[in-house]
């Protein structure tokens with residue numbers, strides 16, 4: 059195997075040894091099996107290809123200083139996947155198949171788990187899609203579940219250095235009563251053009267506003283938004299945001315660190331009042347935000363060139379739990 063430079067990894071795809079699959083046919087899920095082929099033979103009329111019947115998840119496994127490998131909160135990813143499946147009428151997978159697939163794919167790709175201390179982790183990507191043929195707009199009667207892994211570094215190239223965001227009212231990611239709370243492929247398709255616009259202008263992601271009134275902070279590219287002021291961690295309440303498991307965890311840790319937590323609508327103007335701002339998610343971990351450009355209003359909000367004190371405390375605490383260096387009081391980690 060080619061040597062992997064663990065410290066230089068970015069958030070990208072690298073081939074590994076095997077992926078794991080399970081298929082739903084004739085009203086039931088089959089056995090979980092491993093596969094070396096990264097390609098999938100799919101029917102051209104599969105609903106996943108035409109009507110976006112597809113949902114995915116993202117989680118990470120970490121190798122600790124003690125050599126043990128821990129997966130962070132995979133039970134929550136399972137619940138969210140189940141919710142996504144229900145939301146777009148796909149067959150949902152039982153926990154035992156999910157757990158078996160995740161554990162198998164990690165064990166079978168052991169040599170790709172980044173060692174402790176390089177800031178890298180093993181990204182786990184489960185997905186389910188409608189694999190049966192339909193031409194009318196209706197759910198498939200067949201589904202395929204696949205899990206692959208790939209070693210990754212930071213999602214935003216700055217890592218734990220502040221990155222910059224852009225607000226634009228030109229695009230929406232999801233509608234209030236649409237699929238924004240589900241982790242379905244269509245939401246990501248809807249975010250591609252605005253994401254490209256942000257990158258072309260030198261920003262790492264779009265900070266979306268609520269689609270109905272364009273007054274409140276919504277999703278933060280492929281992550282959730284949080285702001286900190288007066289010892290309070292504040293994150294948006296919205297019907298079009300993906301409930302981030304990282305965000306959920308940070309709210310618990312913020313309380314542990316003696317902070318208040320508020321989940322409520324955040325008006326755009328409130329950006330002027332935050333001491334620290336960040337994006338959080340499995341891929342993004344915590345990405346401190348140094349500046350936000352409101353594109354249409356030509357107004358820039360600035361938060362400094364270094365990660366803030368509270369964001370750093372939260373980041374360190376989260377990482378220590380993920381790496382097994384701090385007591386996991388809430389049973390968040392699953393040993394492989």
Ligand code: PLP
Nearest residue numbers: 280281282300302303304339340
């Ligand atoms: N929001 C979006 C749109 C995402 O794609 C993700 C990534 O999964 C998140 C938020 C963060 O969620 P989590 O912390 O569960 O990874």
Ligand code: COI
Nearest residue numbers: 116117280339340341342
């Ligand atoms: C994640 O954080 O796991 C994501 O899914 C974000 C993105 C890579 C789609």
